[in-house]
Amino acid sequence: MPRPCHLEKFTSYERSVPRALKGAGAAKVLAGQRRILIKPNLVNASPPPVTLPVEAVEALVGAIRGCSDAEIVVAEGAGDLHLETPAIFRILGYDRLAAAYGLELVDLNEAPLKELKDPSCTVYPSMFLPEILLESYVISFAVLKAHSLADVTLSMKNMIGCAPPSHYQQGGHWKKSAFHSRIHESIFELNRYRKPDLAIIDASVGLAEHHLGVAPCDPPARKIVAGFDPVAVDAAGARLLGSDWRQVGHIRLADGVLGEAEVRGG
Template sequence: MADVVTLPCESYARTVRDAFEQAGGPDALAGFERILLKPNLVNASPFPVTTHPEFTAAAIDAVRAHTDAPITIAEGTGDKDKETGEVFTALGYEELARCKGVDLLDLNHADLTEVSRPGCPVFPTMWLPKAAFTHCIVSLPVLKGHSMASVTGTMKNMMGFAPPSHYQGGGWKKALFHRDMHGSIRDLNRYVTPHFTLMDATVGLRDYHLGGPRCRPEVGMILAGADPLAVDRAAAGLLGIDWREVDHLR
């Protein structure tokens, strides 16, 4: 996993900055006029189910040290009962955006574009937010196991881009992905995948992405890298999972 930097977390402010710089984050930003930070806000549960706002604040500072490009925090929650704006407010992201002078974008209701990739067996055509193709995407997932995907990391974090108007298919706003979770993640990342990842692996949810037991001892790490597959394979190892046994990582 030479492409992944893994650092013990001294503090979000210091370690996020160091991981970003050591893993080539400034190079990933080069040439982009707009930056999109994509936390994992699957529902309104606090960290470690969702990305801590202080972690996102540290990511904003790390990015701003290397570019004056405007920054947007973007998410499309999967919560069946709440809208993204409600989740932003509940988890402190509305206040964070005010304090840091960044925008918030609800990906569930953003302007869409239709894109096609005939080589994708699950989604040969997708409707996705235009912002996915105009911004540098910096993914900010948390380390978690998943009941259907085994690991939910930076590649699965891209499900926030899928609009419920096209991918609900059930109770959860992205439920259509559940019909073939691994194939759906693979195809989605052929359309939109992060240019860089900062993963909060300070705690780790061992088995389940919406709660359950934490890793004991806590993992205590920050991961960073420009290769999302390598980051997720490294994350699987921190959970004691062999990535070769995870279909979308194999």
Template sequence: MTMITDNRAKPCLVEDFTGYAAALSNVLDAVGAPVVLKRRKRVIIKPNLVNTSPFPVTTHPDMVRALVEYIRRHSKARIVLAEGCGDACRETAEIFACLGYTQLAAEYDLELLDLNRAPLMRMTNPECSFFPEIYLPRAVMSGLLISVAVLKRHSLSQVTLSMKNMLGLAPPSHYQCGGSWKKSALHADMQRAIFELNCYRAPDLAVIDASVGLADYHLGGPVCSPPVNKIVAGFDPVAVDATGAALLNMDWRIIGHIQMAHGRLGHAEVPGE
């Protein structure tokens, strides 16, 4: 994880949703994003594009559009849109095209990167039990990595937020077991897999689109009623995810990967508590 040291950068804040451009601009200004972006030469945006389902299952392209425009106002950095889809029957390039990201990249001269096919680097950490050895795309190890997640419950990890979104980095060449999902090996212990993968590469800036929210299941089902109507952002993914859990009426202390990450990858401080 690239540590953000500027004392104006805030761990986590919440903004009322008034449209992507306005809400995102307000919350990123408030957490101190401009000063961080200004000194960056490369920014990697990692949306949640698990399959071809539209928002709120996947990150809305309008959210990413607003983020790209915000970055361009504050930085001359090269912007990369990066994802490694989980769908066993589709390739990432198909999903980029289906959900409007290929068009978005062409419009703004962005690089599209398929993390499922990117060159890998091997890393080790003897303190990790699930990933004592891991292979991750070399391209995400430098530059400012922004996780742009959607507020959702999850059948295995309880929530899927900014840290869970990092599982898209795991290459199918090493982490697909069977045909059910391109990252299916991680199902063996999802909570620890999320935590330990983030020990190797956590997002530098975490954003959650909580304008709607999926109340029960990450691939569909009922939306939150009423809509949550928030945007969450910050430079501490643990605080951001604890806040996202609270917006789903869940205590972060009962969510394994957030509990494991608290005090090690950040601090689970929920604004207003």
């Protein structure tokens, strides 16, 4: 039975990622999909744990192939000001992964867009997102990291990479820099338009202070978190970073709307 959140002890990606999917009850759900889009956290070309190791996605692809005949796409829209997404795919080894497994790599920064509207959203009553997100089963595969503006960057924050620079780059800075203003509300509203169908966090190590490097978690978190509720998954990720999810604005906003941060009652 699908579960909102499962924490799996990390031993290796090859072992722990499939176990995390099993713990979340994902096999039957994945088996019913026609196209699965994996959205890794590849904000720039920095090595892991700033970015998601290609070995983690390889383990996920293998686990999906073991239970599903779906087409698998790896899609990202990198935020780096100077490097385009295809270059980052190449530097981090994702082009070799795609060739080995017959995967399509998609640059979400250049993908065809669709305008969505929700007048109840106060920051973004309309939003442009890649059409492929709306036509695929989306897995957000994030890295466990603290964030200088958003407090944490986990499965819901990872979805900012889907937003096109043509609409959300401001002032010549990061390609998604528009989201830095009112960042918690922006993350929440983006996920109201398109939240991940399955959320996974690579918490094998984690970054304790900053999303672009500095101090890794000491000791390493040594977990893979997976579940169908991104709010529950991100609340668990916040706890692994030593944070109370109630103090993280976008998780607090999403709680009870996009999912449940924790089990209530019973």
